[in-house]
Amino acid sequence: MITAIYPGSFDPITNGHIDVAQRASRLFSKLIIGVYDTPYKHLLFTIKERVEMARQAVAHLSNVKVQPFNGLAVNFAKKVKAQVMVRGLRVSADFEREFDMAMMNRKLNPELELICLIAKPKYQFLSSSLLKEVARLGGDIDDLVPKHVIQALSKKEGTSKM
Numbered sequence: 001m002i003t004a005i006y007p008g009s010f011d012p013i014t015n016g017h018i019d020v021a022q023r024a025s026r027l028f029s030k031l032i033i034g035v036y037d038t039p040y041k042h043l044l045f046t047i048k049e050r051v052e053m054a055r056q057a058v059a060h061l062s063n064v065k066v067q068p069f070n071g072l073a074v075n076f077a078k079k080v081k082a083q084v085m086v087r088g089l090r091v092s093a094d095f096e097r098e099f100d101m102a103m104m105n106r107k108l109n110p111e112l113e114l115i116c117l118i119a120k121p122k123y124q125f126l127s128s129s130l131l132k133e134v135a136r137l138g139g140d141i142d143d144l145v146p147k148h149v150i151q152a153l154s155k156k157e158g159t160s161k162m
């Protein structure tokens with residue numbers, strides 16, 4: 001039985017993240033989406049909101065759970081007894097970043113394996129930050145995030161789109 005974590009900021013969760021979670025849920029007995037409490041970047045949503053949006057987004061996947069975490073992802077993996085960390089790769093810049101992080105994580109926890117899933121072409125350009133920008137400017141994000149995330153963005157940003 002293999003447990004995997006899928007850590008990230010998920011500010012907010014997008015269809016690209018959900019696709020990775022769905023594909024990973026078929027590979028492992030249990031997948032825990034770890035929502036990082038305090039990433040070193042500007043956040044739109046609180047930890048509670050990010051966790052709640054992620055929970056709703058993967059409610060249909062019975063072996064996928066969502067938990068907030070603080071501190072190092074490798075320590076979160078130890079805490080939930082995960083053997084694998086899942087990350088998504090969109091473009092080559094993601095690879096560079098993931099490679100550096102993987103080297104550091106291996107030093108911190110050599111037992112933890114990293115599995116990277118390549119994003120589907122339709123989500124390759126999709127990032128939470130770009131999504132927030134488009135939503136703020138009133139662009140169409142209907143096929144990029146679930147309905148409840150569109151509603152949360154509208155509420156936050158005061159945009160009229162529902």
Ligand code: ADP
Pocket residue numbers: 007008009010011014015016017020039086087088089090094118119120123124125126127128
């Ligand atoms: P982080 O702050 O850790 O990068 P993100 O929430 O931005 O957190 O992303 C979490 C993980 O999901 C990362 O591995 C990222 O590369 C991946 N990811 C982000 N967007 C997509 C997407 N559209 N398709 C596939 N993977 C994605």
